[in-house]
Amino acid sequence: MHPAKAGLTENKKMPSKKLIIANWKMNKGLVQSQQFSDELKSYIEKHKVIDAEIILCPPFTSLEAVNRKFNGTAVKLGAQNMHQESIGAYTGEISAGMLKSCGCEFVILGHSERRQYFNETNALINKKVLKALDEGLKPIVCIGENLQEHDDKLTEPVIEEQISVCLQHVSEEGMANVTIAYEPVWAIGTGKNATAHQVESVHNFLRKKLKKMYNEEISKNTKIVYGGSVTPENAKELFAPQTVNGGLIGGASLEVDKFVAIINSAH
Ligand code: PGA
Secondary structure (H helix, E strand, O other): OOOOOOOOOOOOOOOOOEEEEEEOOOOOOHHHHHHHHHHHHHHHHHHOOOOEEEEEEOOHHHHHHHHHHHOOOOOEEEEOOOOOOOOOOOOOOOOHHHHHHOOOOEEEEOOHHHHHHHOOOHHHHHHHHHHHHHOOOEEEEEEOOOHHHHHOOOHHHHHHHHHHHHOOOOOHHHHOOOEEEEOOHHHOOOOOOOOHHHHHHHHHHHHHHHHHHOOHHHHHHOEEEEEOOOOOOOHHHHHOOOOOOEEEEOHHHOOHHHHHHHHHOOO
16 A cells, blocks of 8 residues: 555654654664564555654664665654764764665654663763754653652752753754653552652643753753653543653563554554
């Protein structure tokens, strides 16, 4: 079936669609990635329409294969990390240009697992954000407080610092291509999601901050998604507030059934 008929073609007129981002982390080899893509693609073709914007972020080694499946469709491709330099002697690293050559439009930056296990700081994440924008990739910038900070009621100062530093020198124009993911660290992979009320209040706080840093328009138009133990059971409630533009899904994005159920609860 032609992709347009299958509802796979991009529809630029519906910016209010929720954004559902799959972060596979270090899961799925080539064959599993292809199987997932085939299943998701046939689901979309069968059901004619997807009422959400979908971004798949497989491991680097599967980017090209997933791109082949969805190239030219409304399902977009993102990477989970990139290096802050364009080219050079950085053994084992991947540049923005390399990601683009595999079909990536997006890149997740500053995920809490990168901060925790690979010592990524706000300053480093800022360099990556600027590089991504400079090279035409759209960063999905992750921020969020850890459990101790949450318990100490430090959520607002922590995320204020994160957003200020991570977005330093990002122009108003650049902000049109930035998505923010609010991911409380205590909710990631723990099965303990934040409540819709908590998410809504943090997102509103972030929008106020964006208004101070930029302007009203950017505060309203910047996409802010929630991540942390989103499941088919809680997605509808978590995505209900208007200020929540969708979700960054880890564990539940690994199975097509669960991922599709989350997509379906997004409208
Ligand atoms: P989780 O992960 O959905 O498995 O909690 C979310 C994330 O880390 O982006």
